[in-house]
Structure formats: C-alpha cells, structure tokens
Amino acid sequence: MENENLAIATVPVQPWGPLFTEDEALCTGTIFRDLEMSFFATEDLPSTKHAPATPASQEQAEREHLLGQIFLTSFYLDDLTLFLDTHPQDGDALKCFQEKNTQRKALKQQFAEKFYPLTRDCVCCLDKDTEFGWTKGPMPWEGACV
Amino acid sequence: MWNYEKRLQFPVKITKTCPKTAQLIISQYGGPDGELSASMRYLAQRYTMPIKEVGGLLTDIGTEELAHMEIICAMVYQLTKDLTPEQIKESGFDAYYIDHTTALWPQAAGSLPFSAIELQSKGDAITDLTENLAAEQKARTVYENLLRVIKDPDVREPLKFLRAREVVHFQRFGEALEKTKEHLDAKNFYYFNPEFDKQMLKNKPFL
Numbered sequence: 001m002e003n004e005n006l007a008i009a010t011v012p013v014q015p016w017g018p019l020f021t022e023d024e025a026l027c028t029g030t031i032f033r034d035l036e037m038s039f040f041a042t043e044d045l046p047s048t049k050h051a052p053a054t055p056a057s058q059e060q061a062e063r064e065h066l067l068g069q070i071f072l073t074s075f076y077l078d079d080l081t082l083f084l085d086t087h088p089q090d091g092d093a094l095k096c097f098q099e100k101n102t103q104r105k106a107l108k109q110q111f112a113e114k115f116y117p118l119t120r121d122c123v124c125c126l127d128k129d130t131e132f133g134w135t136k137g138p139m140p141w142e143g144a145c146v
Numbered sequence: 147m148w149n150y151e152k153r154l155q156f157p158v159k160i161t162k163t164c165p166k167t168a169q170l171i172i173s174q175y176g177g178p179d180g181e182l183s184a185s186m187r188y189l190a191q192r193y194t195m196p197i198k199e200v201g202g203l204l205t206d207i208g209t210e211e212l213a214h215m216e217i218i219c220a221m222v223y224q225l226t227k228d229l230t231p232e233q234i235k236e237s238g239f240d241a242y243y244i245d246h247t248t249a250l251w252p253q254a255a256g257s258l259p260f261s262a263i264e265l266q267s268k269g270d271a272i273t274d275l276t277e278n279l280a281a282e283q284k285a286r287t288v289y290e291n292l293l294r295v296i297k298d299p300d301v302r303e304p305l306k307f308l309r310a311r312e313v314v315h316f317q318r319f320g321e322a323l324e325k326t327k328e329h330l331d332a333k334n335f336y337y338f339n340p341e342f343d344k345q346m347l348k349n350k351p352f353l
Contacts, residue, residue, distance in 0.1 A: 011320020029310020141220035
C-alpha cells in the first residue's frame with residue numbers, strides 16, 4: 001500500500017467535507033472545516049473582526065460593504081482553486097466553484113460601475129467614463145477601504 | 147502573465163503605528179521563511195515539474211504568496227506611517243530608517259537582506275515538494291512566534307489568516323507529492339529523478 005512506503009513523506013489526500021460560511025472562511029483562513037487547526041495563543045482573540053470604524057459617508061459605507069462581499073467570495077474561490085488543483089474531478093468542488101465564480105464576476109462588475117474598477121478588464125466599461133478609471137480608488141495598502 | 151487586482155487578499159487596517167512590530171513582521175517579507183522567498187521558490191520550481199497538475203498548483207500557490215507578500219508589506223507600511231524622528235529612535239527602528247527611511251525593503255527581522263540562498267529549486271520533484279512541505283512549516287512557526295509577542299488585534303487578524311494558509315498549502319503540497327508518487331516505482335521512489343529522467347516516468351503525464 002502507498003501509505004506503507006518507507007523513507008518518503010506521506011500526506012493523506014483530503015476528501016471533500018463540510019465547509020465554513022463565507023464569513024467564517026475568511027476569518028479562519030480556509031473554507032474547509034477539516035483544515036481548521038488553530039494556535040493556542042490566538043484563542044483569547046475576540047471572535048475575529050476588529051470593530052469597524054464609522055464610515056465617513058454613506059457612499060463609503062456602501063463601498064466597504066460591497067468590497068467586503070468581494071473579499072469573501074474571492075477567498076472562497078482562492079481556497080477552492082487549490083483544492084481543485086489536486087482534485088480536478090471533484091464534482092462538489094466544481095459545482096461550488098462555478099457558483100462562486102458567477103457570484104464574483106457580478107460583484108466585481110457592480111463594484112466597477114458604482115465605485116472603481118478592481119481589475120483592468122473592468123476599466124472603462126461604461127460609456128460615461130471620460131478619464132482613465134484604473135487610477136481611481138484608494139491604493140490597497142492604504143487601509144482606507146476595508 | 148499576471149493581472150493585478152486592486153485589493154488585498156485579506157483586509158489590513160491598522161490604526162496604531164508601531165515601528166517595533168513592523169521590524170518583526172518585515173521578516174515575513176524578506177526573511178528566510180518569508181512570502182517573497184515562498185513565491186519565488188514555487189514560481190521557479192514549476193517550469194521543470196514533470197506532472198502538469200503539480201506545475202499548476204505551484205503557479206496558484208506561488209501567486210497566492212505574492213498576495214501574502216503584499217499583505218505583509220501593507221502591514222509594515224501602516225505600522226510605520228507618519229513616524230516622528232523621536233518615535234523612530236525610541237523604537238529601535240532607527241537603523242532601518244537610516245538606510246530606507248520608511249520605504250519597504252526586503253530583509254529579515256535580524257536585518258539580513260533577502261537572498262535567493264533562502265530558497266531552493268532543485269530539479270527533482272520529490273526533493274522540491276519535500277522542500278515546500280518544510281517551507282510551509284517554517285513559515286507557520288514564524289507566524290506563531292509573531293502571534294505570541296504581538297498583541298494588537300489589527301495586526302493579529304491578518305497574521306492569523308496567513309498562518310492558517312500555511313497549513314492549507316502544506317496539505318496541497320502533500321497531495322501533489324502523492325500525485326507525483328503515482329507516476330513512480332512504488333518499490334523505490336528514488337530509482338530515477340522524475341524531473342530529469344522523464345523517459346522512465348509511468349503514464350508520461352507531461353506529454
């Protein structure tokens with residue numbers, strides 16, 4: 001049996017299993033409940049999120065909410081992609097990937113139309129655009145927006 | 147080819163500057179087990195990987211490591227924003243400041259500059275995947291060392307996330323190793339180098 005080989009590392013292949021919700025997954029760092037392996041020194045942490053600062057405007061609140069959705073859905077896809085890389089024929093994973101991928105595309109499009117483009121393929125997607133949209137929005141490292 | 151997405155993989159919003167913490171965290175940018183070394187390691191190894199799916203996994207994990215590098219850099223940047231010369235001197239950030247002001251530069255916590263010596267691309271699938279398993283463990287240990295000494299929740303949340311990713315990547319590299327083994331002689335995995343002696347591989351997965 002494969003598992004009985006000497007002198008080589010063996011890691012069991014992960015079967016598909018129960019998933020975290022989008023919210024839980026980003027906080028935990030994985031979508032898979034079976035891969036949640038916490039560290040004792042983080043267990044005293046308040047349940048996850050820092051209290052959000054009050055947004056300066058209604059527009060900012062809306063923008064942060066939508067961007068938050070994009071963070072959650074995108075991370076789900078990040079983790080699913082790695083699972084599918086080693087389980088390319090897993091039906092459950094494929095179904096979940098298709099669903100989240102459609103969701104992410106719509107969210108990204110919505111964000112570009114309302115606020116600014118997150119990727120180059122969302123730039124100048126509107127007739128009303130008169131300037132190069134790629135320069136719009138805060139830089140991600142500024143921490144200004146979610 | 148890569149496409150940029152104008153957001154971090156995990157939000158970083160640090161309200162309190164702390165150059166001391168920045169100096170510790172910077173190790174995960176340019177240190178021996180940092181994200182720069184991780185991304186370069188995986189992205190370098192993939193070209194000669196004999197099993198196509200493993201090359202794909204290295205591309206995807208290597209890409210995610212680039213996003214992790216950006217998270218670490220954002221943290222260092224926010225922790226050292228708008229510092230006064232006094233704060234810099236008191237915190238011990240002064241040596242770094244003399245050479246780089248408050249710009250980002252890849253170095254270890256102990257100030258050693260980033261070096262490709264910290265990673266390996268060996269040209270043997272078993273060797274490289276075993277290196278990657280170890281690399282994920284080493285990075286996990288660094289995140290745990292950071293989490294023991296850093297108390298600010300704004301800093302701990304992204305670190306906790308990054309630590310969890312090391313565990314997931316370990317699992318995936320383990321699966322990639324199992325996949326590679328399927329194409330080798332189960333009685334002796336070391337009979338030939340699957341990356342160099344390709345003609346001896348079972349099922350010729352690279353064709």
